[in-house]
Amino acid sequence: MKKIIGIDLGGTSVKIAIISPSGDILEKWSIPTNGLDNGNNIVFDIIHSIQEHFELLQLSEKDFLGIGMGSPGKVNPVEKTVVGAYNLGWSRLQQIGKVFENIFPLPFFIGNDANVAALGEQWRGAGKGERDVVMFTLGTGVGGGIVANGQLVTGFGGAAGEIGHLKVDTEQRFTCTCGGKGCLETVASATGIVNLARYFSKEYEDVSSIKKAVDDGNDITSKEIFNSAQKGDVLANTIVDQFAGYLGLALSHVANTLSPSHIVIGGGVSAAGEFLRQKIAEKTYENIFPQIRDRCQISLAELGNDAGVIGASKLVLLGVKNN
Amino acid sequence: MKKIIGIDLGGTSVKIAIISPSGDILEKWSIPTNGLDNGNNIVFDIIHSIQEHFELLQLSEKDFLGIGMGSPGKVNPVEKTVVGAYNLGWSRLQQIGKVFENIFPLPFFIGNDANVAALGEQWRGAGKGERDVVMFTLGTGVGGGIVANGQLVTGFGGAAGEIGHLKVDTEQRFTCTCGGKGCLETVASATGIVNLARYFSKEYEDVSSIKKAVDDGNDITSKEIFNSAQKGDVLANTIVDQFAGYLGLALSHVANTLSPSHIVIGGGVSAAGEFLRQKIAEKTYENIFPQIRDRCQISLAELGNDAGVIGASKLVLLGVKNN
Numbered sequence: 001m002k003k004i005i006g007i008d009l010g011g012t013s014v015k016i017a018i019i020s021p022s023g024d025i026l027e028k029w030s031i032p033t034n035g036l037d038n039g040n041n042i043v044f045d046i047i048h049s050i051q052e053h054f055e056l057l058q059l060s061e062k063d064f065l066g067i068g069m070g071s072p073g074k075v076n077p078v079e080k081t082v083v084g085a086y087n088l089g090w091s092r093l094q095q096i097g098k099v100f101e102n103i104f105p106l107p108f109f110i111g112n113d114a115n116v117a118a119l120g121e122q123w124r125g126a127g128k129g130e131r132d133v134v135m136f137t138l139g140t141g142v143g144g145g146i147v148a149n150g151q152l153v154t155g156f157g158g159a160a161g162e163i164g165h166l167k168v169d170t171e172q173r174f175t176c177t178c179g180g181k182g183c184l185e186t187v188a189s190a191t192g193i194v195n196l197a198r199y200f201s202k203e204y205e206d207v208s209s210i211k212k213a214v215d216d217g218n219d220i221t222s223k224e225i226f227n228s229a230q231k232g233d234v235l236a237n238t239i240v241d242q243f244a245g246y247l248g249l250a251l252s253h254v255a256n257t258l259s260p261s262h263i264v265i266g267g268g269v270s271a272a273g274e275f276l277r278q279k280i281a282e283k284t285y286e287n288i289f290p291q292i293r294d295r296c297q298i299s300l301a302e303l304g305n306d307a308g309v310i311g312a313s314k315l316v317l318l319g320v321k322n323n
Numbered sequence: 324m325k326k327i328i329g330i331d332l333g334g335t336s337v338k339i340a341i342i343s344p345s346g347d348i349l350e351k352w353s354i355p356t357n358g359l360d361n362g363n364n365i366v367f368d369i370i371h372s373i374q375e376h377f378e379l380l381q382l383s384e385k386d387f388l389g390i391g392m393g394s395p396g397k398v399n400p401v402e403k404t405v406v407g408a409y410n411l412g413w414s415r416l417q418q419i420g421k422v423f424e425n426i427f428p429l430p431f432f433i434g435n436d437a438n439v440a441a442l443g444e445q446w447r448g449a450g451k452g453e454r455d456v457v458m459f460t461l462g463t464g465v466g467g468g469i470v471a472n473g474q475l476v477t478g479f480g481g482a483a484g485e486i487g488h489l490k491v492d493t494e495q496r497f498t499c500t501c502g503g504k505g506c507l508e509t510v511a512s513a514t515g516i517v518n519l520a521r522y523f524s525k526e527y528e529d530v531s532s533i534k535k536a537v538d539d540g541n542d543i544t545s546k547e548i549f550n551s552a553q554k555g556d557v558l559a560n561t562i563v564d565q566f567a568g569y570l571g572l573a574l575s576h577v578a579n580t581l582s583p584s585h586i587v588i589g590g591g592v593s594a595a596g597e598f599l600r601q602k603i604a605e606k607t608y609e610n611i612f613p614q615i616r617d618r619c620q621i622s623l624a625e626l627g628n629d630a631g632v633i634g635a636s637k638l639v640l641l642g643v644k645n646n
């Protein structure tokens with residue numbers, strides 16, 4: 001039974017795994033991401049690490065179906081290139097596919113990291129292998145990935161899944177990294193919840209640990225806000241309800257468009273767990289078309305850091321070929 | 324070269340066509356839809372009409388690849404059933420596929436009418452055969468259809484494309500047919516624009532043909548509102564701008580999610596043409612993520628009433644098999 005190599009390229013480390021065709025992780029390891037010298041060593045570091053493990057595990061190319069990779073930045077899955085992955089030092093176009101295919105005589109596939117994680121969760125995580133699954137990844141920003149008809153939706157030019165930029169804040173209070181205002185990401189990411197905390201602290205007059213931290217000029221984190229909310233802090237609960245309200249509205253837009261069986265919530269912020277999931281689900285269900293609502297589960301991600309390597313290996317199985 | 328039969332089942336007539344595998348209409352005709360007796364004769368009327376045309380044109384089953392149909396109501400494309408098509412008298416489950424497959428030894432496929440029209444426009448109309456195309460159909464309500472990766476997206480349970488129920492009116496002024504408030508359909512359909520006309524007429528104090536019609540208790544139509552707007556009526560322009568603003572927001576949500584190369588605007592209301600298209604496009608582009616905006620064209624539908632039969636025949640080619 002031939003295996004697959006899954007690679008999840010991140011800003012601080014590269015996760016690499018050998019995966020069975022049914023999605024079980026047989027081996028996994030990681031190497032640091034070397035962002036020096038415009039990230040010129042990253043791809044060769046990965047290739048050397050794979051070659052080392054081939055030797056170590058007495059494997060060779062003929063034991064594999066192919067190699068799949070998830071990458072930050074703007075990924076072109078047909079040309080197998082990446083550009084604008086600034087956290088890797090890759091501001092210019094990187095010919096990832098050509099390098100891999102020159103060295104390993106194996107099919108190579110690449111996708112955007114948020115899309116690839118969604119594919120992993122759809123296949124072996126909270127999506128339970130269903131054909132229509134959407135993932136929202138709540139981190140510093142809000143990323144997303146869409147699986148429809150069992151296929152990863154990459155869209156024209158590979159830009160699908162930009163759900164962090166759905167315009168949901170009609171008051172347009174905060175400027176987004178994209179230059180716009182009102183984007184989901186400005187109110188429903190780790191950054192967004194801090195935006196809301198600062199905004200609501202100003203007008204709040206009672207005692208609150210969050211208000212105190214803001215007024216004292218301390219950094220606050222999404223984790224502190226969720227913790228305070230669970231302890232009954234009124235301001236923190238206002239902030240979390242707003243956060244969940246915007247997410248719920250965005251989830252309902254995506255659900256009404258695609259009718260997924262599962263919407264999966266992942267990323268660092270989703271560590272707030274069932275407390276957050278319930279609030280988001282409540283706000284989402286308020287806004288979904290009834291026939292879709294009855295069939296759409298809202299779940300927390302299940303694969304954690306493994307979603308990337310598992311999704312990357314699924315890319316190989318799908319042989320994804322898009323624009 | 325084998326041909327395809329495309330059927331577009333509507334509330335007043337059934338359009339039927341013989342179509343080439345490249346999507347050219349070779350013959351087309353229509354029969355009235357007989358809604359009497361709970362619509363029990365509809366399927367047999369269609370079958371008889373096809374049999375008559377087989378005789379007339381000296382064709383038989385062996386000249387065809389299959390039969391495709393678009394239908395109103397809730398369509399299950401796997402079971403090939405329809406339920407809740409009230410305008411046909413079909414409140415109960417209809418076993419359309421079984422009847423067709425018993426009579427014609429040909430593959431039979433069925434889809435929701437809005438989805439099938441989108442597939443037609445994607446294939447041979449304004450979508451220019453691109454793989455990622457979305458259609459918004461503006462009629463009494465707002466319907467939609469999504470083609471991603473060249474496949475019709477039907478979603479879990481066949482309910483994808485309910486973009487008429489995206490919640491875009493945060494003031495939630497009008498109740499929707501779904502029982503909710505704030506749905507796109509309540510502000511951006513033939514019904515929705517009249518809702519807006521009544522709402523804005525109340526507070527408007529200058530002379531306006533639209534305000535006069537509302538105050539006199541006359542029925543007004545979307546056509547009259549668009550005509551008045553083009554003639555410079557200030558109130559009518561306010562109404563049209565609101566209408567276009569809500570549509571633009573909804574289009575941006577779908578575009579940010581799916582990154583389509585084309586968004587096609589069709590349906591009766593789209594008869595307002597280039598005047599309306601420009602306004603919608605402007606509002607949409609204000610809200611789209613830059614990288615997607617640069618690649619997404621907003622176009623008027625091109626196939627008119629033929630979209631249904633052409634899309635239905637494409638269903639056969641795709642051999643759509645969903646949940």
